[in-house]
Amino acid sequence: HSEVRRAPIADEVGREFARADLGYRAEKIVIEYDGAEFHETPAQQAHDMARDAKLEALGWKVIRINAKRLFEEPWSILTEIERALHERGRY
Template sequence: MRGHELTTARIQAVEGLPVSTPAAAWCQAASLLSDRELIVAADALMRRHNPVLGLDDLLDEVAARPGTREVRRLRRALQSAAPRTDSVAETLLRLDARDAGLPPFEVNAEIRDAYGRFLAYGDLVHAPTKVLLEYDGQQHRLDDRQYSRDVERLDDLAAAGWRVIRVNRSHRGTARRWILERVRTTLLERGWHPEPSQMVAERGRK
């Protein structure tokens, strides 16, 4: 069992019991979590549906503890965290894309056609090239109503010029690298030009 050092604490009452606030608990967990786990936890707190808190809450909490041992890691995690995520799998896909040297993707962005008609919320959106990464969880396969909506939505997106690349839990290890390379090729074909820092990341990955 691993413990962590508690230097500051913000407390709130839950059913009469004193507990740390969610933002404080996230900061305290830094001694127990990896950098990637910290980002995943931050994303989960700021999730799209029923968020626990917002980015400003986490930023304020980190700013309130400048002398703590983990403050640099906390600040770094918040630079990579994103509000409005829907799942851990979605966060991990975004981080894998970043680590592969791909451009930033907007999380759960609203997509409209040329006439302003709403088409979809995209999981990971690169608007300049109209490339969309979609993580398909189990509900996409098992729910008939969800599957029908997905088919209609994909048709609408294709008609509006979007290229949708679907990722699921089978894309692990070599398959994960393959799908990200496919994303890279698609982005390049659609006019994306990597920044020097992204080219360095790509060379490091190889």
């Protein structure tokens, strides 16, 4: 399966450094939900940014979602995912 669901993602030497909430392994797209309880602190935000930078350096596209965006602009999430899938040859 191409889907990523809490599956480990390894770096260039095979060391696991991330577990994506959702995504598409073949297309290297990660979809992360930033819940307030885990992603509000400056320390966690800095960790997320460093992790995203590493994922992107390895060719992954990272799409971040939070509750505000989910409830106020759900279409923007769908559009971003659709665009990423299209850009990466899914359809």
